Amino acid sequence: MANTSYEHIPDRGATAGVLAYLGTACAVLLLMMLVGLLMRLEQAQIIDLGANWFYELMTLHGAGMVGIAGIAGAAVMWHFLRQYVDLSPGIFMANLALFLVGVSMIIGSIVFGHFHAAWTFLYPMPSKAMGMWSQEAAAMFMGGLLVIGVGFLLMHLDIARAIIARYGNFARALGWPQLFGHDDGNAPPPTVVASTMVTIVNIVGLVVGASILTMMLVNLYLPEFTIDAMLAKGMIYFFGHVFINATIYMAVIAVYEILPRYTQRPWKANRVFLASWSASTLMVMFIFPHHLLMDFAFPQWMLIMGHIIGYLNTVPILVVTGYGALMIVYRSGIRWDMASRLLFLSLFGWAAGAMPAFIDGTITVNYVMHNTLWVPGHFHTYLLLGMVAMVFGFIYYLGKPAQHATESWLDRAAFWGFTSGALGFSLSFLYAGKESVARRYAVHLPEWLPYDRVGSLFAALVVASSLLFVLRFFSRLGAAGRDYARAPLAQGAMA
Ligand code: HEM
Ligand SMILES: [Cu+2]
Secondary structure, three states: OOOOOOOOOOOOOOOHHHHHHHHHHHHHHHHHHHHHHHHHHHHOOOOOOOHHHHHHHHHHHHHHHHHHHHHHHHHHHHHHHOOOOOOOHHHHHHHHHHHHHHHHHHHHHHHOOOOOOOOOOOOOHHHOOOOOOOHHHHHHHHHHHHHHHHHHHHHHHHHHHHHHHHHOOHHHHOOHHHHHOOOOOOOOOHHHHHHHHHHHHHHHHHHHHHHHHHHHHHHHHOOOOOOOHHHHHHHHHHHHHHHHHHHHHHHOHHHHHHHHHHHOOOOOOOHHHHHHHHHHHHHHHHOHHHHOOOOOOOOHHHHHHHHHHHHHHHOHHHHHHHHHHHHHHOOOOOOOOHHHHHHHHHHHHHHHHHHHHHHHOOHHHHHHHOOEOHHHHHHHHHHHHHHHHHHHHHHHHHHOOOOOOOOOHHHHHHHHHHHHHHHHHHHHHHHHHHOOOEOOOOOOOHHHHHHHHHHHHHHHHHHHHHHHHHHHHHHHHHOOOOOOOOOHHHHHHHO
């Protein structure tokens, strides 16, 4: 049984760059989780920071989490993509350096400048602070986002260059010859298809995001340069939607690469797989109006487009990935360890988190649900139980000292703590949303407090379990004699 030898599919091992990304991701993720816990405790009226601090923390948490999800996703993608194409480690590190500069600017703008217009920095709020923060604080925040965006843009341009050098063009990297012509079985591997999709959509998204940030920075100092508020909102949500969605499309590469290593069954990009990824490449860019369904001033066709494409895009990648994973695992004699468990959990979390969005993407439902905690319920489910679980799974995979190394009860306790904590925490948001509890409110009505208190308990469980995951990672990093830079799993298999 359990013939899980890895030597047929070697992994070149994590580079120092990937480890630096993951170290940064773990540290920032934990910090932002603590910030989230503080917000929830404030809503539960267990602590009393005051409304201003709540909105400052909300701005920090939103921007920090979205950014760190991008960094963690990029680490997964870069680690595996470099097996197929020739990526530049220098540019990869430049992105991390720019990220750290941008994060410092953002933290400075919030902690010292008290900026709190949320990570969505909706025009014209940053420049109309009514004395709550200075122009410089707003400029620091938006400048910080711009610096981070430039770093990601550089990284994606390098990835685009490397993919085109190897495959000729994006159409071939997406497997179009096999999709539309004769399927000769030589479609690019799933990692290349996914990376191509993410690179296309993120380059477009980041250019749009950088454009609106630049326009708003100009407006900050030259108020006579005004911007159409609807256009600004559309551009911000286009960028924000694409960027946060891209994080899960990067992280899912861990599932495509790691489950086959565990089961010795390759994950082939068949026609259905290729069709799903190509379709989503377009759809991810056209569904952003699902954030704008309440804006009656937007052209109606855009809202209807958001509704319909929102429905359509929920299905394809999720289904091919979920079905593919079941087929790979079914009767494979897979050895369940922390990595494979977390990856499997992540597919459940992703699927479960997509459902509330599907419901909220219905225009008539959206009028009632959109500004409630239903929406944070949706995205915390797919980001925490989906995206973050994928990243922790990847980290456990990299850190496994040998193929048959056993895990301690503490790891398993952390797994169950994380799973039940994240489920309970997300459900407390969803249930509150169903009860019409407003989103982004520092102060809650007395009848809302029970959900907030239950949510806080589960949130604390998530933080504690994540801390155990991260401590395990750092202790393995520090352990003498363990060299991550040499493929740990491939070696374990030969031992
Ligand atoms: C222990 C884990 C976490 C806790 C306790 C937490 C807590 C919170 C709370 C209380 C809010 C405000 C909800 C509201 O009243 O509107 C929030 C918003 C948010 N969270 Fe989290 N969160 C956690 C993990 C995450 C993760 C992993 C991500 C993304 C990868 C994330 C991304 C966001 C975003 C984007 C917002 C929206 C901010 C806004 O409305 O401007 N959170 N979170
Ligand atoms: Cu969206």
